[in-house]
Amino acid sequence: MPSLKRKRTPASRPPITPRTSGRRLGHRAPSSQAPSTSSVPPQTPTISSASQLRTPYPTDTRIETDRSVRATDDDFDDHVIAAIDMKDHGTVGCSYYSAEEEKMYLLGDSRSGDMETIDALLLQIKPTVVLTPPRVDLSSQSQDQNLAQEDVSSAYLPYQIDIRPTPEFSYSNAESKLLALQISSTHEQRIRFFVPQNGLAGPEEVDPEEMGFTLQEGRLLHISSSVDMENPVTIGCAGAILTYLQRRRAGAPSPLEEGNEYRIRALQMFNLRDTMWINRNTFTSLQIIQSESHPNMFNQGPGKKSASGKEGLSVYGLFQHFAYTPQGRARLKQTFSRPSVDLDTIRERHDFIGVFSRPDNLAALDKMTKALKHIKNLRPVMVNLRKGISTGSAKITGFKTTVWASLLAFAFYSIDINDALREVSGAHILTLRSKALRVFEAAQLYRVGRMVQEIVDIDNSEEQGRTVVKQGIDRELDKIKDRYDGLNSLLRHVALDIAATIPATLDVDVNVIYFPQLGFNVAIPLNDHGGAEYTGSDDDWELMFITENRAYFKDFRMREMDEKLGDIYGIICEKEIEIVYDLAQRVLRYENVLVDASDICGDIDSLLALTQAASFYKLTRPRMVEQNVIRIKGGRHILQELTVSSYVPNDTLLVGGDESETNDASSSTDSNPSMLLLTGPNYSGKSVYIKQVALIVYLAQIGSFVPADSAELGVTDKILTKINTQESVSKIQSTFMNDLQQISLCLKQVTNRSLVIIDEFGKGTNESDGIGLACGILDYLLCLESPAKVIAATHFHEIFENNFLALRPRLHLGHMEVQVREETQEVEDQITYLYNFRPGRSNKSFGTICAAINGIDPAIVSRANEIASLSARGENIVAACAVLSSEEMQDLEEANSLARGFLEIDFSQGGPDHVKAVFEGLFE
Numbered sequence: 001m002p003s004l005k006r007k008r009t010p011a012s013r014p015p016i017t018p019r020t021s022g023r024r025l026g027h028r029a030p031s032s033q034a035p036s037t038s039s040v041p042p043q044t045p046t047i048s049s050a051s052q053l054r055t056p057y058p059t060d061t062r063i064e065t066d067r068s069v070r071a072t073d074d075d076f077d078d079h080v081i082a083a084i085d086m087k088d089h090g091t092v093g094c095s096y097y098s099a100e101e102e103k104m105y106l107l108g109d110s111r112s113g114d115m116e117t118i119d120a121l122l123l124q125i126k127p128t129v130v131l132t133p134p135r136v137d138l139s140s141q142s143q144d145q146n147l148a149q150e151d152v153s154s155a156y157l158p159y160q161i162d163i164r165p166t167p168e169f170s171y172s173n174a175e176s177k178l179l180a181l182q183i184s185s186t187h188e189q190r191i192r193f194f195v196p197q198n199g200l201a202g203p204e205e206v207d208p209e210e211m212g213f214t215l216q217e218g219r220l221l222h223i224s225s226s227v228d229m230e231n232p233v234t235i236g237c238a239g240a241i242l243t244y245l246q247r248r249r250a251g252a253p254s255p256l257e258e259g260n261e262y263r264i265r266a267l268q269m270f271n272l273r274d275t276m277w278i279n280r281n282t283f284t285s286l287q288i289i290q291s292e293s294h295p296n297m298f299n300q301g302p303g304k305k306s307a308s309g310k311e312g313l314s315v316y317g318l319f320q321h322f323a324y325t326p327q328g329r330a331r332l333k334q335t336f337s338r339p340s341v342d343l344d345t346i347r348e349r350h351d352f353i354g355v356f357s358r359p360d361n362l363a364a365l366d367k368m369t370k371a372l373k374h375i376k377n378l379r380p381v382m383v384n385l386r387k388g389i390s391t392g393s394a395k396i397t398g399f400k401t402t403v404w405a406s407l408l409a410f411a412f413y414s415i416d417i418n419d420a421l422r423e424v425s426g427a428h429i430l431t432l433r434s435k436a437l438r439v440f441e442a443a444q445l446y447r448v449g450r451m452v453q454e455i456v457d458i459d460n461s462e463e464q465g466r467t468v469v470k471q472g473i474d475r476e477l478d479k480i481k482d483r484y485d486g487l488n489s490l491l492r493h494v495a496l497d498i499a500a501t502i503p504a505t506l507d508v509d510v511n512v513i514y515f516p517q518l519g520f521n522v523a524i525p526l527n528d529h530g531g532a533e534y535t536g537s538d539d540d541w542e543l544m545f546i547t548e549n550r551a552y553f554k555d556f557r558m559r560e561m562d563e564k565l566g567d568i569y570g571i572i573c574e575k576e577i578e579i580v581y582d583l584a585q586r587v588l589r590y591e592n593v594l595v596d597a598s599d600i601c602g603d604i605d606s607l608l609a610l611t612q613a614a615s616f617y618k619l620t621r622p623r624m625v626e627q628n629v630i631r632i633k634g635g636r637h638i639l640q641e642l643t644v645s646s647y648v649p650n651d652t653l654l655v656g657g658d659e660s661e662t663n664d665a666s667s668s669t670d671s672n673p674s675m676l677l678l679t680g681p682n683y684s685g686k687s688v689y690i691k692q693v694a695l696i697v698y699l700a701q702i703g704s705f706v707p708a709d710s711a712e713l714g715v716t717d718k719i720l721t722k723i724n725t726q727e728s729v730s731k732i733q734s735t736f737m738n739d740l741q742q743i744s745l746c747l748k749q750v751t752n753r754s755l756v757i758i759d760e761f762g763k764g765t766n767e768s769d770g771i772g773l774a775c776g777i778l779d780y781l782l783c784l785e786s787p788a789k790v791i792a793a794t795h796f797h798e799i800f801e802n803n804f805l806a807l808r809p810r811l812h813l814g815h816m817e818v819q820v821r822e823e824t825q826e827v828e829d830q831i832t833y834l835y836n837f838r839p840g841r842s843n844k845s846f847g848t849i850c851a852a853i854n855g856i857d858p859a860i861v862s863r864a865n866e867i868a869s870l871s872a873r874g875e876n877i878v879a880a881c882a883v884l885s886s887e888e889m890q891d892l893e894e895a896n897s898l899a900r901g902f903l904e905i906d907f908s909q910g911g912p913d914h915v916k917a918v919f920e921g922l923f924e
């Protein structure tokens with residue numbers, strides 16, 4: 001008996017269509033052609049008998065509002081709702097809710113906050129909606145953000161600002177709402193609070209009520225375990241978010257959304273204090289997450305390989321290819337937006353990379369990365385599973401097969417990760433490993449995997465676009481399925497019977513087709529006039545519908561089969577729905593631990609991305625120390641070195657705070673400088689050098705290895721930059737104005753643990769003002785009692801020619817070496833860029849040589865050289881320019897004697913003839 005293979009159809013409902021040919025002239029025997037599934041009517045209906053039973057609400061209900069607040073199945077994960085408040089002259093509080101993680105994060109109140117703090121927060125959080133009370137005006141911030149986004153990157157999406165009444169931010173509103181939260185029922189919350197060390201022993205062991213607390217006390221205790229209630233502004237913000245979520249739920253058009261959307265599984269504090277302060281300007285200018293074009297990209301100088309060398313490159317871009325899971329990439333991006341200032345966290349990440357970089361762990365690393373490539377984020381999978389159950393059976397039949405396939409792959413591949421973690425040598429020091437092993441064990445991965453594998457026929461499910469249950473699970477279901485599969489042969493026989501009743505003079509193809517919703521039908525091809533080639537031998541044939549090629553009829557045989565077998569497909573689906581529903585519920589018992597396991601895979605994936613990048617880009621482990629120091633040997637710029645054929649590594653030494661040199665001895669290279677001031681011609685590599693130092697510090701603190709032969713680094717709390725970028729060009733204000741804003745922010749934020757990067761400050765105004773300001777700022781930074789680490793580059797040679805900036809041990813001068821061969825005829829060959837950092841200042845201005853290289857007339861260049869050196873010496877340029885050539889001197893002397901002779905003429909003596917004779921004498 002030919003078995004009926006159910007093919008995927010657009011609506012996933014297989015029509016069964018055995019076909020036989022009617023008799024042609026000459027009484028040919030009915031064709032023995034195999035049954036075909038051709039001519040599937042486009043209006044194939046959907047199955048719903050069982051689904052309607054369990055679907056109390058329309059399954060396609062969606063909340064459609066604007067981009068930021070809509071909650072659909074597709075973008076549900078994207079929502080990040082932040083609330084920000086500022087009180088009492090600068091206490092900033094912030095909370096945010098991530099729909100993807102189903103978590104609310106609360107910031108510790110930041111007492112010295114300002115709009116820049118808020119900007120940094122928004123940058124980190126990347127919210128879709130921001131709630132603020134009327135007293136906080138974010139409109140300028142978002143305007144700026146939109147501008148930046150337009151011009152530079154899509155990394156920072158604009159957000160919707162929702163100004164809410166002040167009472168929504170009150171502490172009392174927040175407290176009552178927090179206490180009413182139902183998060184204590186979740187496994188994770190109980191464990192976090194009551195048995196932090198015991199890991200995942202089981203929820204029943206740690207119920208607060210069992211420990212003798214009243215419900216209210218239990219909840220307060222519970223909330224306080226994850227939230228520091230001593231942060232009133234932040235707590236107020238949490239209240240505003242809870243009010244917002246409540247309003248959203250109440251406004252949902254269908255109760256379907258309730259409980260599914262905006263659930264809060266956990267509360268967690270996050271603190272800017274643990275995070276390095278780094279603002280958008282710095283992210284942009286160091287090309288960390290977005291691209292930057294060098295101002296000279298269209299005018300390449302020597303050593304520049306291609307104009308597009310920097311375009312489109314970003315540090316994050318270099319690393320992200322090594323993260324394979326969605327949660328890993330999200331975690332990696334978060335790591336890049338939040339470099340840490342916590343030594344333990346940083347060292348732990350370095351330890352992880354160190355362990356997995358060991359040659360004897362290569363096999364384990366390989367096993368883990370291979371496994372990670374198959375792992376999906378279980379958060380949306382679980383949301384779909386939960387929704388499928390709570391929204392009724394129509395959803396269940398529509399359980400995307402990816403739900404089961406993802407679960408199955410997750411279970412089995414995370415077992416591989418678990419095994420690899422056990423095999424890794426030297427990993428006992430890694431707390432992430434211990435945590436992962438604990439969570440994987442609790443998640444009962446093998447059991448969950450087996451449950452899914454035993455029940456769900458993944459291949460067939462994918463083919464049919466619905467969940468198909470395997471043979472052997474339910475005897476009755478198997479029997480019905482056998483009957484369904486046998487339909488194929490039955491229908492062929494019926495088709496042959498019908499064909500035998502068709503007059504021999506006609507040659508008609510007869511098909512009998514089963515549609516799950518429309519039952520059994522005889523399908524007859526259409527003739528050239530659009531009518532059926534045959535319409536039945538008697539009145540019994542009833543035309544049901546016509547498609548493009550065929551007409552469909554019911555006769556007594558079809559009606560009889562409808563009666564006996566018409567529901568067969570529906571019954572199969574209904575049975576399968578029940579089994580799958582039961583399976584979904586059993587899997588959901590492990591929901592929290594499975595989600596934890598999925599998150600842990602993200603953590604592991606992001607750290608393995610750092611590990612693989614470390615080997616690919618030849619990075620080394622920095623030595624993180626308590627001292628306030630940056631000591632780099634053979635440092636490289638991780639992006640720039642990819643764009644040049646041979647990159648020249650350089651050393652750096654900077655010491656901040658009290659450890660920097662304070663005595664007034666004359667400058668010496670042995671002292672500990674807090675400031676490095678670089679000079680040198682264009683293209684000599686100053687900007688690359690200063691950015692390289694900042695990037696090494698940054699990379700170390702996100703937990704990555706660094707591009708250097710060795711690096712000894714103390715923790716830096718802020719990287720503050722004044723660097724010209726494309727972004728500044730796009731701003732409404734002038735470059736100088738922007739420079740001033742950047743530098744004033746640096747000066748306001750700076751601490752002795754900060755790293756300040758200043759690239760050519762003061763270029764946008766007149767020279768003397770620029771020099772004055774630059775000197776004033778550098779001097780201010782040098783004179784701080786406990787100075788920050790500063791690297792600055794300048795073209796203002798006057799600073800040194802005129803001793804505007806007093807030399808002192810804290811200040812080291814440096815330049816990027818260039819080789820000059822003046823004896824060479826061709827001016828282009830006179831200068832070679834070596835890119836070596838050398839102590840001391842550049843003793844010559846090569847600006848004019850650069851001008852010559854770029855095609856400026858040699859006479860102009862030589863004149864410019866003369867004037868530049870006069871100017872650098874502070875001489876009177878006007879007087880110097882008045883010096884005349886010998887020819888000019890001769891002419892001048894002649895004119896002089898002529899004028900004197902004229903003045904000596906005595907016009908009172910003699911008549912006109914006498915005067916005429918005197919004149920003629922003068923001009924002879």
Ligand SMILES: Nc1ncnc2c1ncn2[C@@H]1O[C@H](COP(=O)(O)OP(=O)(O)OP(=O)(O)O)[C@@H](O)[C@H]1O
Pocket residue numbers: 296302303304305640644646647648649680681682683684685686687688689835
């Ligand atoms: N260490 C290095 N090794 C190799 N090439 C380098 C190095 N540093 C810089 N370069 C090359 O020199 C080019 C110019 O560098 P950079 O922009 O830092 O110069 P600059 O002195 O800051 O110039 P400007 O004063 O015009 O801004 C870079 O684009 C790069 O191609």
